[in-house]
Amino acid sequence: MSRGGSILLDRFHHPAQVVVMGFGFAIAVGTLLLRLPLATTTGESAHWLTALFTATSAVCVTGLAVVDTSTHWSVFGEAMIALLMQVGGLGVMTLGTVFTLLVSKRLGVRARMLAQMETKTLSLADIRRIVARVVMFSLACEAVAATVLTVRFLTGYGEPFGRAAYYGVFHAVSAFNNGGFALWDDSLMRFVSDPWICLTIAVTVVVGGLGFPVVFELMRSWRRPGRWSILTRITVATTAGLLLSGTVVFLVTEWSNPGTFGPLDTAGKWLAAFFTAVMPRSGGFNVVDISQMYPSSWLVTDLLMFIGGGSAGTAGGIKVTTFGLFAFIVWAELRGEPRVNIGHRSLPEAAQRQVVAIMALGTGIVAVATYVLLVITPYTLDKVLFEVISAFATVGVSTGITTGLGSPEQVVLVVLMFIGRLGPLTLGSALALKERSRRYQLPEERVIVG
Amino acid sequence: MSRGGSILLDRFHHPAQVVVMGFGFAIAVGTLLLRLPLATTTGESAHWLTALFTATSAVCVTGLAVVDTSTHWSVFGEAMIALLMQVGGLGVMTLGTVFTLLVSKRLGVRARMLAQMETKTLSLADIRRIVARVVMFSLACEAVAATVLTVRFLTGYGEPFGRAAYYGVFHAVSAFNNGGFALWDDSLMRFVSDPWICLTIAVTVVVGGLGFPVVFELMRSWRRPGRWSILTRITVATTAGLLLSGTVVFLVTEWSNPGTFGPLDTAGKWLAAFFTAVMPRSGGFNVVDISQMYPSSWLVTDLLMFIGGGSAGTAGGIKVTTFGLFAFIVWAELRGEPRVNIGHRSLPEAAQRQVVAIMALGTGIVAVATYVLLVITPYTLDKVLFEVISAFATVGVSTGITTGLGSPEQVVLVVLMFIGRLGPLTLGSALALKERSRRYQLPEERVIVG
Ligand SMILES: [K+]
Numbered sequence: 001m002s003r004g005g006s007i008l009l010d011r012f013h014h015p016a017q018v019v020v021m022g023f024g025f026a027i028a029v030g031t032l033l034l035r036l037p038l039a040t041t042t043g044e045s046a047h048w049l050t051a052l053f054t055a056t057s058a059v060c061v062t063g064l065a066v067v068d069t070s071t072h073w074s075v076f077g078e079a080m081i082a083l084l085m086q087v088g089g090l091g092v093m094t095l096g097t098v099f100t101l102l103v104s105k106r107l108g109v110r111a112r113m114l115a116q117m118e119t120k121t122l123s124l125a126d127i128r129r130i131v132a133r134v135v136m137f138s139l140a141c142e143a144v145a146a147t148v149l150t151v152r153f154l155t156g157y158g159e160p161f162g163r164a165a166y167y168g169v170f171h172a173v174s175a176f177n178n179g180g181f182a183l184w185d186d187s188l189m190r191f192v193s194d195p196w197i198c199l200t201i202a203v204t205v206v207v208g209g210l211g212f213p214v215v216f217e218l219m220r221s222w223r224r225p226g227r228w229s230i231l232t233r234i235t236v237a238t239t240a241g242l243l244l245s246g247t248v249v250f251l252v253t254e255w256s257n258p259g260t261f262g263p264l265d266t267a268g269k270w271l272a273a274f275f276t277a278v279m280p281r282s283g284g285f286n287v288v289d290i291s292q293m294y295p296s297s298w299l300v301t302d303l304l305m306f307i308g309g310g311s312a313g314t315a316g317g318i319k320v321t322t323f324g325l326f327a328f329i330v331w332a333e334l335r336g337e338p339r340v341n342i343g344h345r346s347l348p349e350a351a352q353r354q355v356v357a358i359m360a361l362g363t364g365i366v367a368v369a370t371y372v373l374l375v376i377t378p379y380t381l382d383k384v385l386f387e388v389i390s391a392f393a394t395v396g397v398s399t400g401i402t403t404g405l406g407s408p409e410q411v412v413l414v415v416l417m418f419i420g421r422l423g424p425l426t427l428g429s430a431l432a433l434k435e436r437s438r439r440y441q442l443p444e445e446r447v448i449v450g
Numbered sequence: 451m452s453r454g455g456s457i458l459l460d461r462f463h464h465p466a467q468v469v470v471m472g473f474g475f476a477i478a479v480g481t482l483l484l485r486l487p488l489a490t491t492t493g494e495s496a497h498w499l500t501a502l503f504t505a506t507s508a509v510c511v512t513g514l515a516v517v518d519t520s521t522h523w524s525v526f527g528e529a530m531i532a533l534l535m536q537v538g539g540l541g542v543m544t545l546g547t548v549f550t551l552l553v554s555k556r557l558g559v560r561a562r563m564l565a566q567m568e569t570k571t572l573s574l575a576d577i578r579r580i581v582a583r584v585v586m587f588s589l590a591c592e593a594v595a596a597t598v599l600t601v602r603f604l605t606g607y608g609e610p611f612g613r614a615a616y617y618g619v620f621h622a623v624s625a626f627n628n629g630g631f632a633l634w635d636d637s638l639m640r641f642v643s644d645p646w647i648c649l650t651i652a653v654t655v656v657v658g659g660l661g662f663p664v665v666f667e668l669m670r671s672w673r674r675p676g677r678w679s680i681l682t683r684i685t686v687a688t689t690a691g692l693l694l695s696g697t698v699v700f701l702v703t704e705w706s707n708p709g710t711f712g713p714l715d716t717a718g719k720w721l722a723a724f725f726t727a728v729m730p731r732s733g734g735f736n737v738v739d740i741s742q743m744y745p746s747s748w749l750v751t752d753l754l755m756f757i758g759g760g761s762a763g764t765a766g767g768i769k770v771t772t773f774g775l776f777a778f779i780v781w782a783e784l785r786g787e788p789r790v791n792i793g794h795r796s797l798p799e800a801a802q803r804q805v806v807a808i809m810a811l812g813t814g815i816v817a818v819a820t821y822v823l824l825v826i827t828p829y830t831l832d833k834v835l836f837e838v839i840s841a842f843a844t845v846g847v848s849t850g851i852t853t854g855l856g857s858p859e860q861v862v863l864v865v866l867m868f869i870g871r872l873g874p875l876t877l878g879s880a881l882a883l884k885e886r887s888r889r890y891q892l893p894e895e896r897v898i899v900g
């Protein structure tokens with residue numbers, strides 16, 4: 001192994017430090033770029049907190065905005081936001097994939113991705129290969145989504161080619177990286193009845209948020225589910241379950257709400273419900289007015305946002321793996337089974353405790369932030385909890401209170417977006433890498449959570 | 451062992467059935483009693499749902515009320531409510547204690563309480579002795595509290611002896627059983643500055659809610675904390691921690707709220723804050739207007755109510771044992787320790803999974819009930835969540851929406867009070883009793899949760 005390789009790997013013994021510094025640096029650079037007079041439509045420098053908030057929201061691929069994106073930022077500013085989303089999205093996807101490979105030494109994904117087994121560390125060449133694959137995969141997905149969107153803006157809405165392509169690329173990048181920024185002041189509400197736009201964005205959000213290792217495995221062996229690793233099984237099953245149940249619950253709850261699904265025809269209601277169920281796994285766009293949704297739908301959105309998307313992708317939240325494993329643990333306990341078995345594999349006890357720790361800390365962070373915002377803002381729990389979970393899980397939807405927040409509240413959300421973006425990822429891998437002795441009973445299989 | 455003993459013990463193989471049927475029967479009888487014309491001040495039969503709601507609230511020692519207790523119910527009706535609270539409180543305390551002894555076979559509490567070890571079942575004589583001790587302990591505590599309250603009502607408020615004694619006994623029973631019913635339409639708000647009343651009620655609530663096994667052990671060896679069982683250590687530590695932090699948080703949050711602590715002097719604020727921190731562990735009285743508290747205080751109350759009081763006492767919630775063990779599990783995981791050690795004992799992995807299962811199901815029940823009430827009522831999440839957790843954790847405080855609830859909502863709360871009262875208790879013991887093989891590493895010690 002080369003000398004550069006060892007230094008890099010030494011650093012990975014403190015993965016949290018590397019990750020936090022990298023993202024902090026990207027946010028600092030982003031803030032400076034957005035402070036340039038060039039970045040605003042008025043040509044005046046943006047307020048430093050507005051720039052910091054927007055840069056954090058973009059790098060953490062959250063999408064919360066204290067100013068309207070298209071009216072406040074110039075084309076240069078918007079391009080910077082897209083770039084920051086791309087950097088942030090590639091960052092979490094690469095890091096998540098590297099951590100997954102470091103953690104899942106023995107079986108499953110690693111062997112298939114690297115054609116090597118039983119080594120203890122990743123070489124620099126391995127990491128380079130991973131980065132290259134993640135970048136190629138991201139650009140390919142974004143290219144496909146951008147093409148479809150551009151064609152639709154050209155043919156369906158009569159936009160000139162330049163503008164159609166600009167909109168297509170921006171929203172493809174925003175969707176794939178689960179960035180949540182849109183260039184219309186109503187997000188995507190004007191496209192609520194356009195399945196081309198809605199489905200393209202929704203599918204891109206899901207693919208970006210599944211996680212690279214899962215996508216990689218699905219591409220290789222999508223016809224042989226029996227061979228999938230636990231990671232892929234859990235991710236696919238939980239994703240499908242949450243999308244289906246989310247769609248049905250939103251459909252039922254909002255069916256006749258005059259402010260949301262009420263005016264739509266039946267097919268439109270289904271499309272809007274599906275879109276609304278996809279976005280909490282941390283896409284962050286909306287095709288109906290969230291402030292008009294019933295508080296019961298906000299609660300459902302809260303839960304879906306907290307769970308988030310897949311590990312090692314661009315999604316946020318505690319991750320569907322964490323939630324899916326948690327459900328398995330509880331189910332095994334209720335059935336009185338001494339071990340938690342998934343398929344023909346047994347889930348290590350250490351992994352069970354990691355799941356519990358991540359859920360507990362996520363809940364604790366959300367509770368503390370909610371308490372703080374309840375104290376310093378005049379809003380009710382409905383809206384504060386929604387905003388807090390949206391920031392923590394890097395979703396970016398809002399009941400509309402973001403733009404009215406004062407400076408202290410904005411700082412709270414900036415911290416929350418940062419913690420929410422990096423906390424589950426670094427905590428999950430730190431716990432898994434630190435783990436001590438393991439006992440073997442059934443063949444155990446490691447799964448990254450968070 | 452006598453034939454009667456074996457039948458009883460056979461039944462304990464299905465503890466959930468016995469408990470559910472017993473409480474259901476008590477509620478049915480209570481409903482019929484409260485339907486008697488004699489039970490209301492007007493002499494007309496109460497509406498059946500009002501009677502069912504009140505009987506459930508009394509037997510489950512919750513204290514939520516759809517009608518004002520003193521104006522709607524006659525002295526006979528009030529006496530029936532006190533009786534139902536007494537029956538419900540004795541029921542949960544006895545059952546909880548029996549389950550604790552069944553579960554904690556090897557060590558700790560059982561040997562000390564029964565002077566016998568290593569047997570697999572409890573004999574009928576054992577159970578009789580437990581019931582007798584629980585009854586004697588309850589009556590003794592209630593007698594002391596009733597005496598102090600009666601003297602105070604006599605001397606401090608000039609009530610005639612009969613009425614002072616009636617108030618004293620009713621509120622002593624209500625407090626010890628964590629019943630939450632009061633005979634004033636403002637609960638205990640008129641006594642906010644009276645430390646005799648406030649502290650007597652608060653201490654009685656805490657003692658009733660600590661759990662009989664813990665109180666028993668504390669009485670025997672309160673001077674030797676080093677010998678306490680895990681159950682007692684966790685209960686005492688978590689109780690002290692929650693009361694202290696709850697008092698401080700309420701003090702800070704409500705300090706200058708003109709609707710609550712604002713008008714009080716400093717000593718009065720401390721007294722009110724302590725009282726307000728005690729009541730969520732499921733006393734259910736209030737000395738300040740809950741509807742005037744800030745939403746941030748409601749959120750803190752929500753968390754404290756969900757946690758509740760001690761196992762095998764009159765308190766509700768998921769129990770401080772469950773929460774305390776959960777905190778230990780998460781802490782051990784974050785420190786990377788392979789085992790969860792408390793003092794010189796190791797917490798069995800099965801117990802860890804029981805903790806997680808009870809917290810998960812409690813959260814799930816609260817989430818579903820909150821969603822349902824958000825759909826069928828016009829209230830915001832603040833108030834609905836508060837009401838749901840208050841019912842689930844059998845606390846009985848309300849932001850004021852209980853009296854305005856329609857029939858479907860009342861039915862939801864009736865079901866929720868029943869599930870909340872019996873769910874954690876029966877689930878916790880069912881999981882613990884069903885448990886399979888155990889591995890011994892460090893000496894393990896069993897703890898009942900829920
Ligand atoms: K987002």
Ligand SMILES: [K+]
Nearest residue numbers: 512630734845
């Ligand atoms: K109560």
